[in-house]
Amino acid sequence: MAPTRLILIATGLELLLLAVMWMCRRWRITPIPVRLPSLAILIWLIISGLAAAGGGGHPSGWTSLLPQLSSGRSAWPETVLELSRAYALLQLISWLALDLPSSVPWWPRPARILKDLVLLVIASAVTLVVIQQRHQVNLVGLVTTSAILTAVIGLAAQESLKDLLAGIVLQVDSPFQEGDFIDVGDEASGWVMSLTLMSTRIRHVHGALITLPNSRIWATNIRRFGPRGPVAREIHITLDSAFPPEQASALLLQVAHRHPLVLKQPEAEAFVFAYADHGVTYELEVWQEDPSDNGFDQLRGQLLSQIWYAVERSGRSLPYPVRELRQLNTPEQGSDPVGFDAQARLGLLSRNVLFQQLEPSQLETIAPLTRCLRFAQGEAVVVEADAGQAMFQVVSGRLEVLKQLDSGESKVVAELGSGVVFGEMSVFSDEPRSATVRALGECVLLEIERDDLRPLLEGNPQLVDSLAELISERRSQLNKLSQASKEAQGNQLLQHMRQMFLNLKGT
Numbered sequence: 374m375a376p377t378r379l380i381l382i383a384t385g386l387e388l389l390l391l392a393v394m395w396m397c398r399r400w401r402i403t404p405i406p407v408r409l410p411s412l413a414i415l416i417w418l419i420i421s422g423l424a425a426a427g428g429g430g431h432p433s434g435w436t437s438l439l440p441q442l443s444s445g446r447s448a449w450p451e452t453v454l455e456l457s458r459a460y461a462l463l464q465l466i467s468w469l470a471l472d473l474p475s476s477v478p479w480w481p482r483p484a485r486i487l488k489d490l491v492l493l494v495i496a497s498a499v500t501l502v503v504i505q506q507r508h509q510v511n512l513v514g515l516v517t518t519s520a521i522l523t524a525v526i527g528l529a530a531q532e533s534l535k536d537l538l539a540g541i542v543l544q545v546d547s548p549f550q551e552g553d554f555i556d557v558g559d560e561a562s563g564w565v566m567s568l569t570l571m572s573t574r575i576r577h578v579h580g581a582l583i584t585l586p587n588s589r590i591w592a593t594n595i596r597r598f599g600p601r602g603p604v605a606r607e608i609h610i611t612l613d614s615a616f617p618p619e620q621a622s623a624l625l626l627q628v629a630h631r632h633p634l635v636l637k638q639p640e641a642e643a644f645v646f647a648y649a650d651h652g653v654t655y656e657l658e659v660w661q662e663d664p665s666d667n668g669f670d671q672l673r674g675q676l677l678s679q680i681w682y683a684v685e686r687s688g689r690s691l692p693y694p695v696r697e698l699r700q701l702n703t704p705e706q707g708s709d710p711v712g713f714d715a716q717a718r719l720g721l722l723s724r725n726v727l728f729q730q731l732e733p734s735q736l737e738t739i740a741p742l743t744r745c746l747r748f749a750q751g752e753a754v755v756v757e758a759d760a761g762q763a764m765f766q767v768v769s770g771r772l773e774v775l776k777q778l779d780s781g782e783s784k785v786v787a788e789l790g791s792g793v794v795f796g797e798m799s800v801f802s803d804e805p806r807s808a809t810v811r812a813l814g815e816c817v818l819l820e821i822e823r824d825d826l827r828p829l830l831e832g833n834p835q836l837v838d839s840l841a842e843l844i845s846e847r848r849s850q851l852n853k854l855s856q857a858s859k860e861a862q863g864n865q866l867l868q869h870m871r872q873m874f875l876n877l878k879g880t
Contacts, residue, residue: 376422383418387411403472406464413461420454452507459499467492490541536571539587543568549597554664556596560585562666564600578665598664603636606659608673610680611652613692618645618653619749619815624687625657628679634672636660652692711817713745713768721745721819725766726794727843731836735829742825748812757809761799763822767791770816775809783809797844800826802869823873830874837874841867 390407397404471488549555549565555575556562563577573590575583598604612621625643629635639660646656661672684691713721719740722728728736745768748754755761757777767789774787774795789795789810798804800823830837845866 379418379422383414386414403468403475406468409464410461413457416454416457420450423450452503455503455507456500459503460496463492463495463499535588536586539591540569540571540573542591543573543587548595552600554598554600556598557585557590557593560589560593578667602662602664603639603660604662604664604669605639606661606669606672608657608659608676609646609654610657610677611649611654611692612684613689614648614652616653616689617747617815618655620687621653621655624683625655625680628676628683629657629659632659632672632676632679634661634663634668634675636662649694650696651694711745711747713817713819715741718743718745718819721766721768722821724792726847727797727840730839730843731829735836738829739821739825742828743819743821746818746820748816748818750812750814752812754810754812754818755796755799755806755808757807758805760803761796761806762824763820764794764796764800765810766819766821767793767795768817768819771813772810772816773813775811777809788813798848801841801844801873802866803873827874830870834871837870838867841870 390405390410393405394407467488543549551565551567553565554563555565557575561575561577561583563575563583566574566576566582568574568587572584572586575585577583610625622643622645626641629641629643630637635641636659641657641659643655643657645653647654657676659672659676661668663669663672681691719736722736722740722743723733728739748770754765754772757775769791772789773785774789775783776786777783786808795810796806799806800821830840845862848862848866
């Protein structure tokens with residue numbers, strides 16, 4: 374074949390390789406290998422050109438460079454040409470059968486180390502076969518000698534073999550992939566840059582490139598995160614004990630939701646973590662993309678700074694661990710921690726639908742005995758089927774009423790708002806609670822116990838009868854009872870109340 378034609382064919386093949394590589398990059402798929410096929414084309418061009426020049430009778434030129442090739446007395450150049458073709462073809466087949474399909478997201482990506490080992494074994498076998506056929510090399514003696522040599526080398530390179538085997542296991546088991554963020558205990562933490570036959574290279578958060586032997590990684594507990602999380606972060610903040618937990622948790626969540634580094638999903642959470650000496654410690658759990666410690670330090674610093682300003686805007690301040698010695702003042706009996714004194718509770722009782730017929734002097738008798746209680750979101754005030762000794766008046770907040778179905782599930786049947794009274798039937802009739810009442814948010818309730826009403830009702834049958842009639846009328850309206858059922862329930866309630874408050878032997 375003429376040298377000009379050889380050059381044109383080689384140039385065409387090389388351009389074809391470059392065109393395929395350009396299309397692979399444009400379509401964002403695994404690029405075709407170019408180096409080894411290009412080297413094979415170059416070797417073919419040189420050796421074929423030398424042979425063509427030697428056969429064409431040009432004593433000066435190609436023949437003068439390799440006289441043995443032109444005379445046919447050496448087969449080694451042909452061996453090199455055949456091996457280069459085989460290696461290039463093997464690499465192209467590997468790309469076409471393994472690398473190219475892995476560009477599809479749902480197609481499993483082959484283990485890189487196993488692929489390299491298989492290619493190495495096949496290439497070695499091809500090399501031995503070609504050399505045996507062309508040069509009549511005794512492979513049996515070579516393999517025997519190689520086995521002995523391998524044993525000697527294996528004893529001297531046990532650590533390297535451990536790294537090699539660990540690298541194979543890491544690829545097969547695949548506990549992490551390139552691009553993942555891993556924490557290898559005290560060894561290192563960072564993004565995986567590459568996993569080779571002998572070692573794993575990790576890019577540390579400070580920029581350093583760390584190379585760890587595969588055997589050390591395999592023998593260590595590994596924490597793996599995706600390249601962009603999400604990662605849960607826990608931040609503990611101590612706030613003033615006088616800051617109601619529901620309000621404090623809402624403030625922390627408000628700050629977290631507004632921060633750009635905090636992910637919307639999964640949602641942030643805030644809850645009471647512990648009681649400290651100088652306040653209440655809360656745990657704020659947020660999620661972020663950056664799995665590194667630097668990312669966490671940045672997020673934590675910004676959140677703590679913003680929480681300080683949010684606490685200041687709320688009119689409060691962060692507590693400090695200060696100790697002082699002072700005389701303990703025992704609170705007076707009946708004091709109200711929520712802030713409703715006896716006069717305020719008297720105003721609440723005057724708006725109670727059950728006590729509107731009472732005289733102001735009678736309400737003044739009850740008010741000091743009652744108290745206002747604060748309940749957190751999700752907290753059950755009363756539980757269905759439990760015994761009850763108190764009724765409640767909603768001062769602020771909202772609550773839901775739940776009834777248990779035959780299937781065991783609970784169904785919301787009503788919502789209660791400010792001014793609503795509930796739980797009176799258990800107080801006046803000893804009946805168990807007919808439903809569960811749970812707070813939908815922070816709420817304040819006025820609690821009126823049965824014993825709070827005894828001083829007013831004992832020895833006052835007219836008031837007992839009037840109150841029994843009012844309660845019976847209210848219950849019949851709520852339950853939509855017929856006239857007969859209403860009268861039966863009223864008589865039964867009146868009998869219970871007379872026995873409870875007018876009979877000295879009653880409970």
